[in-house]
Amino acid sequence: MSVLHVKDAGPMMTVQDLGRAGLSRFGVSGAGPMDTPSLRIANRLVGNAETDAGLEFAQVGGTFVVDTPVRIAVTGAAVGMTIDGKPLHAWESHHLLPGQTLRIGAVINAVWGYLAISGGIDTPPVLGARTTHLRTGLGGLDGRRLAAGDRLPLGTGSSAPLLAMRQPLARPRGPFRIVPGPQAGHFDAAAWKLFLEEPFRIATHRDRMAQMLDGPAISAFAGHDIISDGTVAGSIQVPSSGRPIVLMAERQTTGGYPKIATVATIDLPRLAQAMTGSSVRFRVVSRDEAEDLLMDQSRALTSALAGLEEKRETTGIKETTAMSGRSNA
């Protein structure tokens, strides 16, 4: 079995796939990546199924070696990365051979990065998925963050060429789109005016479960306690502090705060990737509009994945052949 050796890991590196679906009624969070399109792209760049597991990291990656030749790709943002000291681009795949060292440094102007490896991370699925849910210790590698010394089993990769994403996937711009509700009516016109007209800031208090926002206090005239009901990724809860909390990938399945609105799915990865301290404004769209946006993006992503370009291997080829030869000797 092939193994990925983690020589060094950033503070927030976990195994992630597209999530643990269909178990919300048993209190099991879907988890999954903070920036789903980026993980899907990373997988496709190395010839994996989009549902394969890769690694998610915040701010800084880590140092890795393998015991079998693989292809790797890093996505999510621009990232400082090298193999044996040679700088490489994110958003394209590269060979990583036994004996070489992959170093992934800081994520630039974003938060979350993704590393996919051909064959995928092959930790045992838990409840049908490999995604790590940290709070309940489910999935991934023993349900926890990765650390130096960890060894991750790899699946068998396909023989695909090196690929590159030449046209970056267009990230939405402008205000974050929200659909009002399900407890829009707990907030009066004055609260809504503040919510839509004042800027908020991405608070330092953020993790895979929730994103807190700094800004004006939003008051719910109907009270800040509701009979607990179901939540989704993007639910904007407003507790009695008046500081909105956006639930993210690792949210709990139910909650007791009124939810003024829900962030449109298309804008969730962008929220996850927004730098701490950056400004956030909200704009109301209808459910129909949000669904249209989501499906447009889904089509755009599908066509971008279909159009990944084969890289022209120049000097790399010789190097690769020589290195493989050596490792097989």
Place this chain on the structure above:
Amino acid sequence: MAVTKDAPAHFPRIAACGDSALTIEFADGIDEATSGRVVALADLLANGTIIGIRDLVPTYRSLLVQYDPALVRGRDLTSQLLDLLERQPEAESGARHMIVPVLYGGETGADLDALAALKEMTRSDLIALHASAQYRVYMIGFAPGFAYLGGLPERLHTPRLAVPRQRIEAGAIGIGGQQASINSVPGPSGWRFIARTPLKLFDPYRAEPCLLRAGDRIRFRPIEAAEAADLDAAVARGEPVEQWEAA
């Protein structure tokens, strides 16, 4: 930009939760009839009655439905649900009844004596009262398998602790306000805990990971330390020890 307010309380009310989920609210209070309607609709939808539904979260008075907008649009799902609700039988069918063995007191049930003192009851009277009631699982939420129970006898209603405890064990039997609970995973809590069950409500490696679901009925059966130890051992061996009784 005009913002649509919630419609005046007219139930069932369907509200959007973004572009991939909606919630059907049946009432704005907690009662068995409402929970029954939530569970009945959840069971109906779990059978694949409507295409495009990805996940369901039945809660006290509402059902969250996650859908795939590529398969069904929110507005179409809303009208299909409204049609279905008109035809839906009011009563849920075939509730399951579980007997939950519990060891009162001890380290996990550390609040038992203080609660008895607060209620001016003897320890055994409190146990008898707590074990006399039939409880209903209103919702599984907060954490995997965590069961929120209704049916706590009024005399046992007790406010939460001012300062939550850092770690409560899985299997702890709690009281929070008018609700009761069976904790499924260890974690912090401000509820009061009077007992524990050897049953493992949630085990991701078991064929049926979660023993309970919304709509189940529960009775607590007081057990002694020796039986608790036997059950702990059986659970550790992976043997199913839960007992169901005929309705």
